[in-house]
Amino acid sequence: MPQYALALDLKNDPHLIAQYEAHHQAVWPEVIESIKSSGIVRCDIYRIENRLTMILETTPDFDFETKAMTDAQNPKVQAWEKLMWEYQQAIPTAQPGQKWVLMKRIFSI
Numbered sequence: 001m002p003q004y005a006l007a008l009d010l011k012n013d014p015h016l017i018a019q020y021e022a023h024h025q026a027v028w029p030e031v032i033e034s035i036k037s038s039g040i041v042r043c044d045i046y047r048i049e050n051r052l053t054m055i056l057e058t059t060p061d062f063d064f065e066t067k068a069m070t071d072a073q074n075p076k077v078q079a080w081e082k083l084m085w086e087y088q089q090a091i092p093t094a095q096p097g098q099k100w101v102l103m104k105r106i107f108s109i
Contacts, residue, residue: 001041002058006100009089010050017050020087030076038067051091054100064102 010017024045035043039062044055056062071077085099094101 004056005103006054007091007103008052008100009091011089012050016087031080034077
């Protein structure tokens with residue numbers, strides 16, 4: 001099963017970080033459905049300080065571009081992304097407009 005790791009930062013404010021985590025205790029059902037229907041089998045987000053790492057396990061046919069295009073047409077997913085951006089900030093090496101940045105695997109056993 002394909003696996004991907006992505007990175008993103010949160011704004012370095014303890015109050016905002018706590019709110020971000022609270023939102024992830026009750027992710028909107030439409031967002032969960034978007035994740036599952038795109039071919040993502042498992043999605044885990046880890047945090048240390050204000051750095052996030054998201055691990056995705058996907059079906060072999062999962063495609064980031066297709067997911068992005070589908071999400072762009074979903075008003076609830078777009079509303080969630082807008083809300084989350086109140087807490088998030090791009091990592092320093094992200095391209096303009098890029099949120100989550102795909103990480104390079106350097107070791108696996």
